[in-house]
Amino acid sequence: MAQDHEKFDTAMATWQEWQDAPWGRLRYTLAEANLMRHLDEGPGGGPLRILDLAGGDGGDAMRLAAQGHHVTVVDLAPAMLAAAEARAEERGLTERVTCVRADVHALPAEITGGGFDVVLCHNLLQYVDDVPDTLATALAPLKEGGLFSVMAINRHSAPLNIAVRELDPAAALAALDGNRLRNEMFDSDLALHTAEEIIPVLENLGCQDVRHYGIRSFCDYLTDDARKYDPAYYADLERLELATTARAPYMHTARLFQLTARKGTTV
Numbered sequence: 001m002a003q004d005h006e007k008f009d010t011a012m013a014t015w016q017e018w019q020d021a022p023w024g025r026l027r028y029t030l031a032e033a034n035l036m037r038h039l040d041e042g043p044g045g046g047p048l049r050i051l052d053l054a055g056g057d058g059g060d061a062m063r064l065a066a067q068g069h070h071v072t073v074v075d076l077a078p079a080m081l082a083a084a085e086a087r088a089e090e091r092g093l094t095e096r097v098t099c100v101r102a103d104v105h106a107l108p109a110e111i112t113g114g115g116f117d118v119v120l121c122h123n124l125l126q127y128v129d130d131v132p133d134t135l136a137t138a139l140a141p142l143k144e145g146g147l148f149s150v151m152a153i154n155r156h157s158a159p160l161n162i163a164v165r166e167l168d169p170a171a172a173l174a175a176l177d178g179n180r181l182r183n184e185m186f187d188s189d190l191a192l193h194t195a196e197e198i199i200p201v202l203e204n205l206g207c208q209d210v211r212h213y214g215i216r217s218f219c220d221y222l223t224d225d226a227r228k229y230d231p232a233y234y235a236d237l238e239r240l241e242l243a244t245t246a247r248a249p250y251m252h253t254a255r256l257f258q259l260t261a262r263k264g265t266t267v
């Protein structure tokens with residue numbers, strides 16, 4: 001664990017800059033909107049208990065805590081968790097945000113036995129070797145019937161992204177059958193997956209009612225990034241993304257996929 005977290009700890013400034021950029025804001029806005037389609041009230045109409053695995057500095061957690069839910073952020077990088085704690089403090093959310101330092105593959109008993117209403121596993125799969133094992137581990141703390149949300153980079157977007165942004169059809173062709181993507185921010189070679197591959201894994205783990213959403217179906221294929229900082233242009237783009245997140249064929253080539261599902265009784 002000692003070295004695993006360093007690449008995340010040292011990239012905090014770049015990561016936070018990415019989150020504040022239009023494409024970062026869209027990623028969190030779309031994820032939240034998709035979760036809202038499925039979030040029930042907690043027992044007795046109260047707040048939900050949400051677990052954000054590999055939750056980083058709490059980009060999703062802050063939004064959910066601001067809605068009144070109790071969110072536990074688990075991450076292995078101390079700098080990420082310190083930033084999550086600082087964000088919770090700034091927003092007056094410390095009562096509703098708990099940070100736990102742990103590796104997702106070695107969760108403490110209070111987390112695995114937590115019986116959470118919702119578990120998020122957003123942008124972790126690209127860093128792990130064994131996806132089925134990671135998803136089974138992530139589902140363990142979720143109560144039966146609870147909501148699971150998993151997000152990862154969409155492999156289908158890689159050749160399109162290269163063709164459109166780098167204007168390089170030869171490199172796009174080479175990327176058609178590739179399954180890795182170099183990420184400079186976290187100095188990592190990321191594993192790429194598709195929703196079509198992950199859906200059967202979830203179903204084999206007993207998940208039900210799996211839904212597929214696309215995160216950034218258009219943004220990454222509009223190459224004028226500077227224009228996205230214009231508030232009116234951004235507002236139009238956000239409306240377009242919200243209108244297409246659950247709409248075929250757009251979600252199939254979006255930059256990321258988000259899958260929501262209910263934990264079944266056989267998991």
Ligand SMILES: C[S@@+](CC[C@H](N)C(=O)[O-])C[C@H]1O[C@@H](n2cnc3c(N)ncnc32)[C@H](O)[C@@H]1O
Nearest residue numbers: 008054055056059075076077080103104122123
């Ligand atoms: C790209 S960030 C995503 C953070 C957050 N889920 C989001 O989407 O904003 C990836 C995070 O996964 C964490 N991480 C990677 N492998 C992990 C593991 N095995 N256990 C816990 N956290 C892990 C890193 O420390 C980092 O904070």
